[in-house]
Amino acid sequence: MVSEAVAVNPLAIAERAVALAEAAGGEEIEALVSADQAQLTRFANSEIHQNVAETNGSLNLRVAIGKRVGVASSNRLDDEGLRRLAETAVAIARNSAELDDWGGLPQPTPIVDQPAGWSEATASATPEQRAAGVRAVIAAADAAGVRAFGSFSTSTEHLAVANSHGIRAAQQRTAAQLLTVTMAADGGSGYAEQAGVDVGTIDAAAVGREAAEKARASENPVAVEPGDWSVVLEEYAVVDLLSMLAYMGFSALAVQEERSFAEPGKVIGSELVTIVDDASEPGAMPMAFDYEGVAKQRVVLVERGVCRDVVWDAQTAARAGRQSTGHGLPAPNSYGPFPLNMVMSPGVTERSALVGEMERGLLVTRFHYTNPVHPKLAIVTGMTRDGTFLVEDGRIVGPVRNLRFTQSYLAALAGTVAVGRERRTVRGDFGGVLVPPVRIEGWTFTGATEH
Amino acid sequence: MRDLSERSLDTAVQLGASYADVRVVRRRDESIAIKTGRVEGVASGESEGFGVRVIVDGGWGFASSSILTAAEADRVAGEAVRIARASATALRDRVRLDDRAPAHGTYETPIDEDPFSVPLEEKIGLLLEADEAARSVDGVAFIETRYDAQRETRTFAATDGSWTEQTFTHVGAGVEANAIEGDEHQRRSYPDADGGTFTAAGFEYVRGLDLRGRAGPLAEECVALLSAPQCPSGRFTIVLDPSQLYMQVHESCGHPTELDRVFGTEASYAGTSFLTTDKLKDGFRYGSDLVTIVADATAPRGMGTFGWDDEGVAAQAVPLVQDGIFVGYLSSRETAPRIGRGSGGAMRADGWNRIPLIRMTNVNLLPRPGMSLDDIVADTDDGLYLASNRSWSIDDRRLNFQFATEVAYEIKGGKKGRLFKNPTYTGITYEFWRSLDAVGDESSYVMLGTPNCGKGEPGQGAHVGHAVSGARFRDVQVGVGKW
Numbered sequence: 001m002v003s004e005a006v007a008v009n010p011l012a013i014a015e016r017a018v019a020l021a022e023a024a025g026g027e028e029i030e031a032l033v034s035a036d037q038a039q040l041t042r043f044a045n046s047e048i049h050q051n052v053a054e055t056n057g058s059l060n061l062r063v064a065i066g067k068r069v070g071v072a073s074s075n076r077l078d079d080e081g082l083r084r085l086a087e088t089a090v091a092i093a094r095n096s097a098e099l100d101d102w103g104g105l106p107q108p109t110p111i112v113d114q115p116a117g118w119s120e121a122t123a124s125a126t127p128e129q130r131a132a133g134v135r136a137v138i139a140a141a142d143a144a145g146v147r148a149f150g151s152f153s154t155s156t157e158h159l160a161v162a163n164s165h166g167i168r169a170a171q172q173r174t175a176a177q178l179l180t181v182t183m184a185a186d187g188g189s190g191y192a193e194q195a196g197v198d199v200g201t202i203d204a205a206a207v208g209r210e211a212a213e214k215a216r217a218s219e220n221p222v223a224v225e226p227g228d229w230s231v232v233l234e235e236y237a238v239v240d241l242l243s244m245l246a247y248m249g250f251s252a253l254a255v256q257e258e259r260s261f262a263e264p265g266k267v268i269g270s271e272l273v274t275i276v277d278d279a280s281e282p283g284a285m286p287m288a289f290d291y292e293g294v295a296k297q298r299v300v301l302v303e304r305g306v307c308r309d310v311v312w313d314a315q316t317a318a319r320a321g322r323q324s325t326g327h328g329l330p331a332p333n334s335y336g337p338f339p340l341n342m343v344m345s346p347g348v349t350e351r352s353a354l355v356g357e358m359e360r361g362l363l364v365t366r367f368h369y370t371n372p373v374h375p376k377l378a379i380v381t382g383m384t385r386d387g388t389f390l391v392e393d394g395r396i397v398g399p400v401r402n403l404r405f406t407q408s409y410l411a412a413l414a415g416t417v418a419v420g421r422e423r424r425t426v427r428g429d430f431g432g433v434l435v436p437p438v439r440i441e442g443w444t445f446t447g448a449t450e451h
Numbered sequence: 452m453r454d455l456s457e458r459s460l461d462t463a464v465q466l467g468a469s470y471a472d473v474r475v476v477r478r479r480d481e482s483i484a485i486k487t488g489r490v491e492g493v494a495s496g497e498s499e500g501f502g503v504r505v506i507v508d509g510g511w512g513f514a515s516s517s518i519l520t521a522a523e524a525d526r527v528a529g530e531a532v533r534i535a536r537a538s539a540t541a542l543r544d545r546v547r548l549d550d551r552a553p554a555h556g557t558y559e560t561p562i563d564e565d566p567f568s569v570p571l572e573e574k575i576g577l578l579l580e581a582d583e584a585a586r587s588v589d590g591v592a593f594i595e596t597r598y599d600a601q602r603e604t605r606t607f608a609a610t611d612g613s614w615t616e617q618t619f620t621h622v623g624a625g626v627e628a629n630a631i632e633g634d635e636h637q638r639r640s641y642p643d644a645d646g647g648t649f650t651a652a653g654f655e656y657v658r659g660l661d662l663r664g665r666a667g668p669l670a671e672e673c674v675a676l677l678s679a680p681q682c683p684s685g686r687f688t689i690v691l692d693p694s695q696l697y698m699q700v701h702e703s704c705g706h707p708t709e710l711d712r713v714f715g716t717e718a719s720y721a722g723t724s725f726l727t728t729d730k731l732k733d734g735f736r737y738g739s740d741l742v743t744i745v746a747d748a749t750a751p752r753g754m755g756t757f758g759w760d761d762e763g764v765a766a767q768a769v770p771l772v773q774d775g776i777f778v779g780y781l782s783s784r785e786t787a788p789r790i791g792r793g794s795g796g797a798m799r800a801d802g803w804n805r806i807p808l809i810r811m812t813n814v815n816l817l818p819r820p821g822m823s824l825d826d827i828v829a830d831t832d833d834g835l836y837l838a839s840n841r842s843w844s845i846d847d848r849r850l851n852f853q854f855a856t857e858v859a860y861e862i863k864g865g866k867k868g869r870l871f872k873n874p875t876y877t878g879i880t881y882e883f884w885r886s887l888d889a890v891g892d893e894s895s896y897v898m899l900g901t902p903n904c905g906k907g908e909p910g911q912g913a914h915v916g917h918a919v920s921g922a923r924f925r926d927v928q929v930g931v932g933k934w
Contacts, residue, residue, distance in 0.1 A: 039534075040908055040909050041534075042908055043541065044714075044716040044717075044719070045714070046541075047541055047542050047543040048510065048511075048537075048538040048542060049538075049716050050511060050513075050716070050806060051512055051535065051538045052513040052534070052806055053514045053515070053530055053534060054515045054909075055516040055517065056500065056515075056804060057517060058498070069490075069492075069493070070494070070495075071492065071494040071495070072494065072496065073495070073496040073497070074497045074498070075497070075499065075500065075517045076497065088495055092494070092495060092571065095571040095572055095575075096493045096575065097490040098490075099489055099490060100489065126537075127534045128537050128540075130537070134541050138541060147715075149715060149719040150719040151720075151908045153909070179719060180719065181718050181719045257592065257593055257631075258631045259592075261634075332484060332491060332492025332494045333492070334484045334492055334595070368846060368847050369844045369845060369846070369847070370844065373842045373855045373875060373932070374636070374855075374873060374934075375636065377634055379932060381842065381855075381875075381931070381932070382844055383844065383851065402846060402847075402851075404844075404853060404877070406853070406875070406931050407932075444932065444933060446853075446877070446931045447853070447877050447928075448851070449846045449851035450850055450879070451848060451850075
C-alpha cells in the first residue's frame, strides 16, 4: 500500500529506505522513488472508446555490499513494505556474485532545478478537459469528412533519489500529448501531434485540422517504384532517426562493448547535422537529474556532422575514468545510459522550400514499425504511413502508396542536404525530442504495400 | 481482496454504472542478467494494485491505484465513473457486451519446481556455466545470459456476480553470443534472443534448456558468421526454423486477427488490419491448404494459457485459419457481437493499472503429419534455412513484412551447408502463407512465445505463446537492402 505522503514528499521515502537498507547491512545504497499520476483519453472512429487513469508510487532500491550488487523494487511504500524491501535488496546483494569493475554509486553533483518541466495546468487537467480536446479534433475531422483516431494524455511524475553518498535530489515533471490519425474513405490517412510540458499549449482544433487536411490530400494513392529517392521527412519521421540512433549507438556502454557506430571525431553526417542531448531545453521535456540522481549535462552528440561524444552513466563513466553525464536509467540496467532529451539544431530552410527545392522525390509524414536490421551499420527497416506524397519540380503531385525502406540511418545523416528552420516537440519512444524537418538524398525504399 | 472488490463495485453502481468489473493484481518478478562473466543485474520486484472498469451512460471509464484501502476503492470507483461520463460526451454508439454466464472458479499454472524457491546462487551458477562455455570460444566479444521469472495472482469480480482467482507462473532463460569485427556485428542466441524463450512453467523448464551444452557451439557459429558470405539476394525457397516461424505467425497472423484492430480501435498506434470482416464472410484464402492456425488459451505451457480472460470469459481454442481459409478472430465481449459471435475470450490486461485489450493467447500453427522438419530439409533441392529472429517489421495493415534472422544455412541437395550472414526476407502476408508447401510434424512442434508483445495507449506488454514446428515457403524475396 502506498502512502499518500509519496506524492507530497517522495524524497523522504527515499531517505527512509536508505536508512533501513543501511540498518539491514547494506554498504552503498540508492533509493529511487517515483510517484506518478497518468491519464489518457483514447478515441477511434470519432468517438471516445477508452479512457483511463492511474495512480502509482514505486521504490527501486539498489544495494551494494563490497562489489556485490542487488536491486529490489516495490510499490508497497508503507513502513512494513519499506523494511521488507530493504531486507530483500540486502539479501540479493549478499547472494550475488562480485562485479569486478563495480565503480560504486555516484557522488552528489550540483543540480539545477528545471521549473520549465512542470505545469500546473497539466497537473490539474480533468477528464472533461481531455474530452473537450478530443471533441475539437473530431469536429475538425467531421468538417473534412474523415474519421478521427488518437489519444490525449496528461501525466505528472514526482521523482526523488537519495543515496548513501549524500545524493538528495527531487524533481517534478508534467507531460501532455495529443495525437491523431485521420482516415478518409478512399484510402487517405493523415497524422498530427502536439506535445509539451503544458497542456495549455496544445491546440486541439489545429491538430485535428492538420491531420484531416492530410487525410483528404492522400486519398486514392498511386503506386511508385521502390528505389533510391530524395525525401523530405516531416518532424514526425525525423524523430525516429534520432531515437533509433540513440538506441543503436549514442550510449557509452554500446561504445565500450564495440557495438556502436559512434566514435569521437568520426564524420557521420553532413555539416548540416548537429544533435545534442539537452535536458534544460524547454522543448525537450526538461529533467534536472537522471535516475541515479546525477545532474543532467548537455552532451553534444553530433556537431556539424562530426561525432563528438556519447552519454554516460555512473558505471560506464567509472570504467572509463570520467564523470557521468547524468544519463543513467533505473537499475538494473544492462542496456546502459540513454539520451532522453534529444535536440536537433534547426537549419535555414523554410518548410515550403524543403519541398520546393526538390526536383523529384517523396514527402514522408511519418514512419511505422521501424526496427534495426544491423545496429552497428545503423541499418533500419520500416514503413511510411499516414501521408506519403510524390513531389516533382518542387510541387506535390499527389499521394503514393506506402513504401518499405531498408536504410542506414548514418547514411541518412550523411545525405542530409537541407534542414528546416522550424522545429516541433515530438514525444519519441524514449522521451521528448525537438526536431526540424529535413531533406535527404538517396533514401533507399526496398518494397511496397497495397495502400 | 474480495472486500475491496465488492466495495469498488458497490460504489460504482451507486454512482450510476450499469456495469463494472474490478481486477486486483499482485505481481512478483525476479531477474538475473549476466554479461561476459559479470553478474550485472540481480533484481526482485513486486507490484500490486487494483483497477476498476465501468460503463456509464454507454461510455467506458477506468481508474486504478496501488492504494488498497476501502477509501481508495471509493475514490477510484468514483474517478472511473467520472471518466466514463466524460467519455459519453464523445460517443456515437453505446457500449454493448455479449451475454455470458457469470464466471466462477480458480486456475493455477501447473509447475513442478517453484522458481522462487530455487536458491539465487544456484540460478546464478547455472547462467555462469553457460556464460563460461560461450566465453571459452575465441573471437567472442561479449556474452549475455539472462533468467526471468514472474508470478501473478489476479482476482476478477464483476457486477454480474463473477468471481475468479488465478495464479500464473512464467519463466524464461537464454544465452546470446556476440562477435564483432570492424563494422560487422554478429549474434547467435539460444533458445531466443533478448532474454531467451519464456513459457508457463516452473524452474524445471530452465533446467531442461541445457544452456551450458548449447552455449559453446552457439558461440562458435557466431564467430564463424563474421567471415561468412553475405546472404544472397533473390527469390528463394526458404525453410523457417521454429525460432523464426513463431515471429512470422505472431506478426502476420496473430495481430491481424485481433478484432479491435479490424474495427479501428488501435489505428492511432499499431494500425489496423487487412483481415476485414467481409473477408470472414467471403472465406478469404489466407494461406495454402496446409495452413491451420488456432488461438488456443488452453495449450500446455503457453504464456497465453489461463482459466478465464480479464472479462471473465472461459479459456477456449478459437480457429483463426482452417486449411488455409480465414475463419475467425481474437475477440472480446464488446467486439464479438458485431460479427454475430460470442467472445473468444482474448481480453487481457498488463497488470492492475491497464485495461484489458484483445491480445493473442497462444496462436499456434498446427503441425501436419507426414514430414518432420528434417524431412522437409531433405526434400529441398535448393534453398535457405533461416533461424533465430533478429529483426521484425510489418506495415500498419499487416501486409508488407520484413524479417531478419541471425543465420541462414544454404540447402543444397537436401542437406544444410554453409552459413550466410545478415539474412533478410520480405513479402506480402497472404502471398507468403499461400506459398507454404510443407509444415513439420509433431516431432519439432514446440511452444515458444514472447513476453513483450506491445499494444495500446498507454502501452501494454503481453505474454503470448506460439507453438510451431517449422515450415517451407516457395519463391520468397530474400536479401533486402544494400550491404
